Amino acid sequence: MNDASRPTLRPKTRLRYDRHRDAFVLLWPERGLLLNRSAGEILERCRGQETLSSIVKALSDEYPQTHRHIIEDHVHRLIHDLCRRGLLTLE
C-alpha cells in the first residue's frame, strides 16, 4: 500500500445506502457489513479513480478540525482490513 495506490471495491461488492438505518452497507454474496459514517465516506471514494493520498486529502479538507494523521490512520486501517477480507483491491 502506498500513496499512489487506487483502492477499488471488488466487483462482487455493492455499496448502498440503507434508509432504515440511515447508514451505508457493503453487500456481497450472502453477507453484509453495516458501515459507520466515516467508513461509508471512505468507501464511496474507493471506485478506482482516487489514490490513497487524494482520499486522505479530500477527507482532511472536509473535516479540518480532525488531525490529518488520525484520518490517514483510519483510512489505512479500513483499507488494509477490507483487502484482507477480499472486498477491496489496490490497483
Place this chain on the structure above:
Amino acid sequence: MRERPYTLTAELTYRCPLQCAYCSNPLSYDDRPALDTEQWRRLFAEAEAMGVMQVNLTGGEPLLRSDLERLIEDAHHAGLYTNLITSGVPLSRRRLARCRDRGLDAIQLSLQSTNRHLADDIAGLAVHDAKLAVARWAHELRMPLTLNIVLHRRNLDEIRDIIALAEALHAERLELANAQYLGWALVNRQGLLPTEAQLEEARRIAQAARERLAGRMEILFVTPDYHAGVPRACMDGWGRRHLVVSPDGVVLPCHLAHTLPGLTFERAGTRPLRDIWEQSEGFNRFRGEEWMADTCRTCAYRTVDFGGCRCQAFHLTGHVEAVDPVCRWSPDHHLIHTARDAAEKSSGRAPLRKRELHMVP
C-alpha cells in the same frame, strides 16, 4: 417492527434436473401453482420496502424458469443485491451473459465432486463438464463466482482437490458446506455422514487454505451440526433476519418450516408481506424465548443459537419444541451419538436413494 428481514430466499421452483441424495428441498409438497412473474415482482418490491437487501434466487433449479432474466431484472430494479444459486444446468453462455446484463450481481454454482465419475453419480446425470463450462464462462464474463460443494462421506477426502479446482476456476468464494441432515440428506444419512477423522482433516486443510488465500478467495467451512456439540443459529434465529418464499408462494422463516406440524403459514399476496412477517402465527411461533424448553430458556447460549433448528428437533424427536438434539445438553443427544458411531463403523458404501420429484409445483 420487532425484527427486520435482510435476506429473501426466493425458491422459484422445486423442479430440478439433478437428483442429489442430500437435496435440502422437502420430500413432498402440495401440488399448487407456482407464483408467476408479476407476483414475484411485487414480492421483491415489498421485501425491499421492509429492509431486505439481498435476494437469493434459488429452487430447485431457477434456470428452469423461462422468465428468470425478467425476475433478475425486477429484483435488480427493486434495489436488491441479486444472487443466482444454481446447478448451472441447463445454461448457455448467451443466457448467462443476459442474466449479467439484466443486473445479476453474483452467481453461486454447485459442484458435486472434483471427480467426474463421482460427481455425475451424485447428481444422477452427466453434468460435471457442463458445470465446469459455466464456471469458465462466469470468469470470462467477469461475473463474481461462488462455488458451493456439499461435503459428505464420499467427497470429504477430496478437499485439497476442491480448493485447487476453485482456484483454477477463479472463484471469489468457496463454500465448503457439510451436509445438514434434513430433507433428503436425513433419508440418506447412513451413506453420507462422515467420520470424525475425515472431518478433522478437512477442517485443518480448509483453515490452512483460508490463510494462504486471504484476500483472494473467501473460504467458508460449515461444520456439520452432528459434530459441533452445540446447535447452529439456524437462519440466524426464527423470524429474525430471513424470509423464504416457496415456489407456490408460502412465506416462511426457513425453507423447511412448512414440514413442521401444527404451524400456520400464509401465502404471499393474501395480505401485505410486512403483516405476514410481523403477525402470522407461524412466524411468531418460535420468536423470543417463551416457547423454549427449560434446558434452553435457562441456558447462556440461548441468545447465540436461538434454540437451534426447529426442523432438526422435530424430524429427529417428533416434537417441534424439543431441544435441538445436536446440543450436548439435549435429553435426545444420544440420537446423534448413535448416528456418529454408526458412521465410524460403516464402510461408507451404504447405497444412496436419489431425490425423486413428486407433485411438483
